[in-house]
Structure formats: C-alpha cells, structure tokens
Amino acid sequence: MTVDKFIPKPYSKTLESGSFSWQAPSNIALVKYWGKKEHQIPANPSISFTLDKCHTETTLKFTKKEKQHTEEDFSFEVYLDGELKPDFAPKIETFFKRIYKYLPFLKEYQFTIKTHNSFPHSSGIASSASGMSALALCLMSMERELNPEMEDEYFNEKSSFLARLGSGSASRSIEGPLVAWGTHEEVNKSNNLFGVKYTGHVHDVFKNYQDTILLVDVGEKKVSSTVGHGLMNGHPFAENRFHQAHKNLSVLKTVFSEGNLEKFIEIVESEALTLHAMMMTSIPYFILMKPNTLAIIDKIWEYRKTTGVPVCFTLDAGANVHVLYPENTKEKVLEFIKSELVAYCKDGKYICDQVGEGAKAFENL
Numbered sequence: 483m484t485v486d487k488f489i490p491k492p493y494s495k496t497l498e499s500g501s502f503s504w505q506a507p508s509n510i511a512l513v514k515y516w517g518k519k520e521h522q523i524p525a526n527p528s529i530s531f532t533l534d535k536c537h538t539e540t541t542l543k544f545t546k547k548e549k550q551h552t553e554e555d556f557s558f559e560v561y562l563d564g565e566l567k568p569d570f571a572p573k574i575e576t577f578f579k580r581i582y583k584y585l586p587f588l589k590e591y592q593f594t595i596k597t598h599n600s601f602p603h604s605s606g607i608a609s610s611a612s613g614m615s616a617l618a619l620c621l622m623s624m625e626r627e628l629n630p631e632m633e634d635e636y637f638n639e640k641s642s643f644l645a646r647l648g649s650g651s652a653s654r655s656i657e658g659p660l661v662a663w664g665t666h667e668e669v670n671k672s673n674n675l676f677g678v679k680y681t682g683h684v685h686d687v688f689k690n691y692q693d694t695i696l697l698v699d700v701g702e703k704k705v706s707s708t709v710g711h712g713l714m715n716g717h718p719f720a721e722n723r724f725h726q727a728h729k730n731l732s733v734l735k736t737v738f739s740e741g742n743l744e745k746f747i748e749i750v751e752s753e754a755l756t757l758h759a760m761m762m763t764s765i766p767y768f769i770l771m772k773p774n775t776l777a778i779i780d781k782i783w784e785y786r787k788t789t790g791v792p793v794c795f796t797l798d799a800g801a802n803v804h805v806l807y808p809e810n811t812k813e814k815v816l817e818f819i820k821s822e823l824v825a826y827c828k829d830g831k832y833i834c835d836q837v838g839e840g841a842k843a844f845e846n847l
C-alpha cells in the first residue's frame with residue numbers, strides 16, 4: 483500500500499463556507515507504539531482499546547478566501563473552550579503542512595477550529611490522539627462534500643491516515659472498540675499508514691471493558707513523546723523490543739478470542755512496564771512514573787493476589803495509571819479504587835471510562 487491512495491483527484495464539487503463537528507475518542511494501547519521512522523511510520527505494530535468518555539469535540543468552520551494564492555500561508559484560529567489559543571497554532575501549522583499534499587484545498591479557506599476536551603486540560607491525559615483525530619474527521623467531512631462519491635471505508639482510512647500525521651496514536655482514535663495500527667502479519671488489513679478496526683473474534687469478557695484512569699501527576703510531561711520515540715533510534719534494546727511487540731500482538735489475538743484474562747493481564751502489564759523500561763534505558767534516560775504510580779501498581783498486585791479479581795494496570799507515557807477490569811467486576815473494583823487507590827491520586831481525582839465504539843459526527847449549535 484502507498485500514500486498515493488490518499489492524494490485526491492480534482493474535486494467534482496465546490497464549497498464556499500460551512501462547518502462540521504466531530505467527537506473523537508482517546509484510546510489506551512495494550513501493545514504499545516514506541517519508536518518511529520520518518521513520516522510517522524511506527525517501528526512496531528500496536529493495538530488499543532478505544533475509550534468512550536474521554537474525547538475531544540471539535541467544530542471546524544470554514545469560508546473560502548476571496549483571493550486564491552496557493553503560496554499563501556494556512557489561515558486558521560484555534561479556540562479551546564471558547565478561548566483563543568495562539569500557543570496551539572504551531573502544532574496545527576505543522577499538521578497542516580504535513581497533510582497539505584493530501585488535502586490541497588487547505589490553503590483556499592479561512593478556518594476557525596473550536597475544540598473542547600471532556601477531560602480537564604491539566605489532567606495529564608494526552609489530548610493529541612482525540613484532538614488530531616477530531617480535526618482530521620472534520621477535514622474529511624469537507625473533502626467528502628467536495629467528492630460526494632467517497633465511500634465510508636475510504637473516509638475512515640483517510641481520516642486515520644491524516645490523524646496519524648498529527649500524532650501517531652491518533653490513527654487509532656477513529657473507530658472502536660479495538661484498533662490495530664502497524665503492519666502485523668496475523669492482523670487482517672493491518673498496515674503502517676492507518677489504523678484498522680480489529681475484526682478477529684473477541685470474547686464477551688472484553689465487551690464494555692472498564693478503564694478507570696487514576697490521575698497521579700497532572701503537569702506537563704517532562705519529556706515529550708516525540709523526543710521519547712526519537713530515543714528508540716540506536717537504543718540498545720530496540721530490535722528486541724520491536725520483535726516482542728509483534729509476538730505480544732500474536733498472543734493477544736488468541737487471548738481476545740479465548741477470553742484468557744490471566745494471559746491478557748500478563749501481556750498488558752508487561753507492555754506498560756516495557757514502555758517505561760525503554761525510557762529508563764535510553765540515552766539520555768528518563769523516568770515518567772512517580773512514587774504514587776508504583777504504590778498503585780503494588781496495591782493492584784496485592785489486591786489481585788488476595789481476591790483473585792482480574793484487575794490490571796497499564797500506563798501511557800506519563801505517571802497516570804489506567805486500571806483495566808471486566809464489567810462484571812466493576813462494583814468490587816470501584817470499591818477497591820475508592821478505599822485503597824484514590825489516596826494516591828492528585829486531589830483524589832480519577833475518571834471512570836470504558837471501551838467505546840469510535841468517533842461520532844454531531845450537529846454544532
């Protein structure tokens with residue numbers, strides 16, 4: 483597969499002005515993407531649960547500029563919760579530059595981007611996956627107006643393809659409940675260019691799987707994921723790690739089908755710790771976990787051992803802990819979280835989420 487598929491032919495329609503709104507979810511990786519090649523190509527395949535409640539809502543308003551200078555810069559303003567955010571502009575500018583080849587109408591319009599996250603901006607939850615996918619979907623709605631013959635499958639693939647160019651993990655925030663990204667020989671249609679909905683058999687125990695996000699550290703990350711990915715170049719354990727990700731995804735396929743929670747827990751926790759082990763063993767090395775992250779992990783292990791309840795954790799590139807468990811253990815696990823884990827959360831804050839079905843268009847007001 484090549485990127486040529488996403489370079490559009492001349493459009494059959496024109497568009498003067500309008501707006502589109504999309505709600506796009508966050509996701510949590512079970513097999514982690516860490517390390518990339520040029521043009522946001524992942525060094526290994528990954529798979530994630532799409533989340534339900536953690537999402538970004540974006541409205542994109544557009545008006546055709548009067549003068550059409552193709553050399554002119556992109557014209558846009560970004561608002562977060564009604565407030566103009568000039569500091570978001572460089573990220574959007576970089577995104578627009580990367581996707582211009584695939585959406586050549588971008589310089590012809592004046593855009594207003596209004597965005598809102600369902601989770602607090604300062605929660606330490608990365609908004610790049612849901613934010614980039616919501617914006618990519620709005621832009622694809624525009625392209626679909628210009629080319630009404632577009633099929634849904636192409637719409638989703640190209641939305642994920644564009645979102646990926648904004649933030650790699652955003653490629654997994656279009657559909658749900660499980661999305662794979664990165665070529666893996668046993669995952670149907672998997673490829674490096676966009677995320678694909680996982681179509682293998684999935685046991686009922688994974689339906690409505692719960693993810694309670696414990697907010698341990700709500701500040702800005704000390705090392706950005708762009709820098710972290712870069713440190714996998716020349717990392718002494720990189721090749722073994724990439725190989726392991728392929729193997730873990732193969733095993734997860736069987737786990738999904740059989741509902742083997744013991745094996746699920748082993749892979750998911752090992753993936754989280756390996757991600758952080760890669761950070762701790764790169765040069766320069768860094769640690770994103772906090773003492774409370776470790777205290778929570780210890781408590782989860784102790785609770786699982788004494789009660790047999792199949793609860794486990796995963797981490798993204800930060801100190802927050804995602805507590806994963808089947809829906810039928812929800813009451814017990816929430817009780818455990820409240821009585822034993824909330825004490826380790828910043829201001830006692832946590833977010834109850836679960837696996838979701840993917841992005842939705844909505845009417846803006």
Ligand code: PMV
Binds near residue numbers: 515528
């Ligand atoms: O999408 P990025 O470039 O911010 O990378 C995120 C990588 C992890 O969240 C750490 C893992 C993953 O697969 O989501």
